[in-house]
Amino acid sequence: MFEKTTWIKLPRNVLVGHDVLDDLGEAVGELYLTGRPLIVTSPTPNEIAGDRVRAQFDDPATAVVENASFAAVEDLKETAEAVDPGYLIALGGGKPIDIAKMAADHLDVGFVSVPTVASHDGIVSGRSSIPEGDTRHSVAADPPLAVVADTTLLADAPWRLTTAGCADIISNYTAVKDWRLARRLRNVEYSEYAGALSEMTAELLVENADMIRPGLEESAWVVVKALVSSGVAMSIAGSSRPASGAEHLISHQLDRIAPGKALHGHQVGVASIMTEFLHSGENGRWAAIRDALAELDAPTTAGELGIDDAELIAALTSAHEIRDRYTILQGGINEEAAIGVATATGVIEE
């Protein structure tokens, strides 16, 4: 008997463009939500855009989060008990969006994502990534009901956060290779739609890297649309597989070994250069990935990440231990081979 079920959860409204922050009220109105909104934000986005958001709603409440943590999720749930919101609006970067996403899931209310930085695909996805101690937990939660991404705001955000978002998308290229490998060798469930969408999104960014420049609204538009596609691919797959392979394992290990030194997107970008080399050898597309990252001003070496060679090698050799996800690093890479791939790709110096 055929027993497979697919349940794809996607945002209903996605607005990307010039000054669309002022259309947030209308976009939310179309969702037929009831009750007052609780705006979940962090200090900088609250200062930049909080009043413009509040002005569009009746009786809005605001919670300002300082750090991403499970404790912050619990605090937000307590605030929500007092405020009794009908839904949450997450305004800011990954920190308030992840916290609101997870709290909304626990509270069984919807949430709307209003990114003020295009720093990674978590601003659109159905996953929260919450740090705890030296570990980051990737937790499934419903994706946003709507995404409102104002390119005027995003073009003004710090460039390094945008380049991190670009690198997170470029890393989809190797994530899909790992996913296909896992299908071939472990028969893991694979979605052709999600794989193709994710891969195409990465290819588009690699090919158009020279057109993405600081301060350009059109660039912010391209990057956010790519982040949306990446989030949709994860929703279709029902997992982060289309956007997270061995390069993400290496980055998660770096978060433990060298916490706070580099942005998530920058780490996965550098790791992706090396995992592409491991997949395809010296004639593979690792140099194209490196060149696209460099074109975008994203790091391509351990030094540019602010990470010691030894920390990078430690992350490479232990990445396979942290998650039950079959990738090119399955079984592990020994230190000699890790130094070999890192030097061959120029990630560390010989």
Ligand SMILES: NC(=O)C1=CN([C@@H]2O[C@H](COP(=O)(O)OP(=O)(O)OC[C@H]3O[C@@H](n4cnc5c(N)ncnc54)[C@H](OP(=O)(O)O)[C@@H]3O)[C@@H](O)[C@H]2O)C=CC1
């Ligand atoms: N769900 C997922 O798949 C993923 C989630 N993450 C998580 O996301 C978080 C990191 O994401 P990130 O977006 O970097 O985090 P933040 O939300 O911390 O944003 C980064 C910085 O940008 C500031 N900021 C926000 N908007 C603007 C703006 N328009 N102009 C100027 N500055 C601005 C913030 O200010 P302020 O300090 O005042 O808030 C903060 O200092 C981590 O918690 C990480 O665990 C990371 C990868 C994937």
Ligand SMILES: O=C(CO)COP(=O)(O)O
């Ligand atoms: O960062 C992500 C995709 O870009 C999420 O992946 P993880 O499931 O590895 O946290």
Ligand SMILES: [Zn+2]
């Ligand atoms: Zn990522």
